Amino acid sequence: MTYSQFALRKWYHRFMNKSIRTLFTVPLVILIVTLALVIIGVSYYNGHRAVGEVGLQLHQEISARIRQQVRTFLQAPHFVNALNTxxxxxxxxxxxxxxxxxxxxxxxxxxxxxxxxxxxxxxxxxxxxxxxxxxxxxxxxxxxxxxxxxxxxxxxxxxxxxxxxxxxxxxxxxxxxxxxxxxxxxxxxxxxxxxxxxxxxxxxxxxxxxxxxxxxxxxxLSQISDFLKELKIGKTGQAFIMDSTGKLVAASIDTPLSKQLGKTKPRPLSAERSKDPLIQSVAQYITHEWGSISRFAKQQHNEVFKLDGRTTELSLYEDGRGIHWIIAVTIPDTDFTEGIQDNLLWTLGLSLLAILVAIIVGIFVAQHVTNPILQLNQHVKDLTSSDWKTWNLSMDINRKDEIGELALSFSAMAEQLAGLLGAFEDIVDKSVAGLRQANADLEAFSRSVAHDLRNPIGEVLGLADALLETYGDKLDMQGRQFLQLMLSSSEKSLEIIDSLLLLAVTSKEEVEIQSLDMRSIILSATQRVESTRKKYYGSITVAKTLPTASGHRAWIEEVWVNYLTNGLKYGGVPPSLEIGAKVKGSMIEYWIQDHGDGMTASEASKLFTEAARLDKHRSHRDGFGFGLSIVHRIVTKLGGGVGVESQAGKGSRFWFTLPLNKKVFSEKD
The missing domain is CATH 3.30.450.20 (PAS domain)
Incomplete structure (x- = not known):
């Protein structure tokens, strides 16, 4: 036996001879501390790696969008010149x-x-x-x-x-x-x-x-600056463009791009002499690393570097006619790491709480457990192996310590338990009846509250809209942004209330089944999502012939509104939606096809459930997860089914079925 083995065994025996409190508390605390440190480390590492990947992707997407818009700006005048020659x-x-x-x-x-x-x-x-x-x-x-x-x-x-x-x-x-x-x-x-x-x-x-x-x-050139100012670059990011000599072309912030001496004409301002410290520091960094800005402009690849707590990407734009511009996109790392820091603090707090709980639990258990546990356990087995009416409630444990008290308490508990078992079934029945009544009262209360909330929220929406229309030109940009936030938040609140009301109605209300003019319903639905279609520059194509099904018009219109809204949000850039139908036996399958990113089978399987969202990683999407849940509940109640067919990268095809009506209805566009 080596000395280390001897020392370890000696330490083990010494530890095992400690008090029950130590034996229960110390290993549990060590285990939880170890797990907490591992979780914190893994969470921090994965968070930083994910943030780095997302940040780089965001830089690339913003740079690509800027290049595309600049290309659009610069191609138009050359095209005019080509015609004029x-x-x-x-x-x-x-x-x-x-x-x-x-x-x-x-x-x-x-x-x-x-x-x-x-x-x-x-x-x-x-x-x-x-x-x-x-x-x-x-x-x-x-x-x-x-x-x-x-x-x-x-x-x-x-x-x-x-x-x-x-x-x-x-x-x-x-x-x-x-x-x-x-x-x-x-x-x-x-x-x-x-x-x-x-x-x-x-x-x-x-x-x-x-x-x-x-x-x-x-x-x-101010047209490019106007575009950059409207572009969302993270939370506090900036973008600017300079030519191959370092002269500023455009910027996303209000900073001078030219200088004027006396009555002379303004001249382009060098980025290294910009009044904005960020633009100045990036230009000076390029000069320091590559010798000059013009030398950097001659290379054929992009550069990404860290500077003053920011990640900056430099990309080149050339049009083959003499334009050699450098596009700089810089975003503070804090725009991405705030979530990591918050998560780290939460994890640390929960770990400390777990350690505290472990110590308390260890002490509590140690105070109530002693060596003759097996004897008490045998008595417990004897009680559990026979009918409760034949229990032997006497225990041969004459102790004044914790186990003795536990034995006395156990005997008293057994006597009370025998009396309680007889009343248990009555209590359960009464509890179930009370829960059912409470559930009904809660549902009625929820519907009442939802109805009562519509009026004040509607008044807030109307007042904000009137304030924006009447005094909008007198407010600064921040004031108008606050009013726009009030409008969008109020509209979203009304949407949530309407969704909750519709969920409640579909769970209880009985409706009259009627023949559905599906083209008319789709037209109404497209009118309701017109603002969303314009926002995403989408297009919607409806088949010329649609068979007639049986159902409830108002509910089916809600189904189309949800499908169209999801399609416009996730159906590609720009979204292009196609609507059609086909007869399948005694049912009609209506479908809407998009050409977006699609989804995996795992993602598709999670849809049509309560509070499900299409993709929680798409940051520009909003929603509260009621839509597809409502679709499932409506169509199921009308005797149909719902589903989605999708492959990642190949778009999605959402469908629902309804019972076939004997008459077939069609109408030209």
Whole structure:
């Protein structure tokens, strides 16, 4: 036997000779402490790993969305230029008519053309009017600006806007002339507006290859900033864009993107000189790690790094025509780790509570247990092995300690138990009857409370809506957000109350079964979810022929509303829903097909139960889990069934069945 084995055995025997309280309490506390530490460690590790994965995915999704929107913004003016290069540039008036048509039907606000003779023609759509800008041999060197009507007729000359203007000296013209092909100008200030813009330009050549002029279609960079400000970037995240030289292009926060000295035109501001410390620190980090921002812009992959407690992703956007921009998305780690910290505190608190309970239980048990447990246990076995009327209630345990008291208590308990068993059945019967009555009273009370809650919540909703409509323009953005939160919360409360009422009604109410005009019901349901359809840019296609079933119209409309709402929320981006039906024996199966992410068999099996949700990990989805439960209860009561057919990544097909009506009803769209 080694020394360590000898020491362990000696310690074991010494411990086993301790008091009962120690033997019961210490091992239990050690076990619970060990389990608590393991649970806390695993929970903390898994939480951080999951948060890291979710955070990276969120960065990638936001960056991809920004790139897509920027691509959409920048493609439109180039498309306009491509169309204009095919026009006859010798007739400026005809060009003006074409330009006016383009600014009226597209998102491009300003289209123009300048030539080698110094002529210039352009049409610009403003908030309250459309103007024509022209410089020809008659007006040179001045450029005249006219307000025009929808037919292009000049109705007012804006003389205060008349200034000298030389198109051949503008940055956009020089850039196109130098490139000799469609490209982008550098970022520059408007000639008459103190805003930064970038112009896609396309040169036009004659048959001999000589430059005749340049088409342009202005793009105001503030449009990108407006988009970024509306984008939800975590809780407190930010995004900004800079070009390959480090000049700021757009930002999701209100910070200057340009600088202006005296009466000079504003110039793009370097990200390293930004007044926003976050933008400045990211730009300085890029310069420190890669030598310069332009050197980073030459690489072909994204970068993710930690800086000042934030995770920042840098991605590149190039359009093949001269745009080389860097998109930065930065989100504080606390946006993701708050839940982990809260969970850790809860786990720690529960662990301490478990340790305290273990100590109390160990002490309590130790106080009531002594060595002659087997003798007492034998008496208990004798009592349990025979009829209670023949129990031997005398115990040969003459002790003054805990076991003796327990023996006396056990004898008294046995005597009382014999008397209680006779009354047990009566007590059980009375309890069951009381529970049934209490359940009925509780259900009636719940319905009464739900009805009573509708009026005050409806009044709150109406008052908030009236306040927003009457005083909305006098409130700041936070005030309007608070009112919008009141409106959405009140509407959600009404939805919950309606769901609870419908659950109560479907469990008790008897309804009249009638022939169902299913197309009319679907039309009513689609009208009710119209706001949701617009929110998710969804489309709904209904089969031209639908057989007629038997049921209760109001309930079936609720079924369609729930199916349509789930389809619009989870049916793809954008959601595209198809509705159809088929006869199966004496039943009709109505179905709605989406093209979303679908679900696994395990997820599908959990649907149509109380408080079930489609996906608890989809953070942008809301709901309280009543919808599919209501669908199941309604259809089941009407003699049908419900179900879903789905595969992950291939969409879902939700269906329900109803008894077939003898008449078949159909109607054209």
């Amino acid at each position: 095919k026009l006859d540039v010798s007739n400026l008036e005809n060009l003006a008519k074409q330009f006016q048509h383009q600014v009226n039907i597209s998102d491009v606000p300003y289209v123009f053309y300048g030539d080698e003779q110094g002529n210039f023609i352009g049409v610009q759509r403003m908030e309250d009017k459309t103007v024509l800008k022209i410089r020809d041999h008659k007006s040179a060197p001045l450029r005249h600006i006219y307000e025009i009507d929808q037919s292009g007729r000049r109705i007012l000359q804006l003389r205060n806007k008349t200034k000298e203007y030389e198109p051949r000296g503008r940055p956009w013209y020089r850039k196109a002339k130098k490139a000799g092909e469609a490209t982008w100008s550098d970022i520059y200030a408007s000639a008459h507006r103190n805003v930064l813009q970038v112009t896609p330009v396309a040169p036009v050549f004659d048959e001999e290859g000589k430059l005749r002029g340049v088409f342009g279609a202005n793009f105001i």
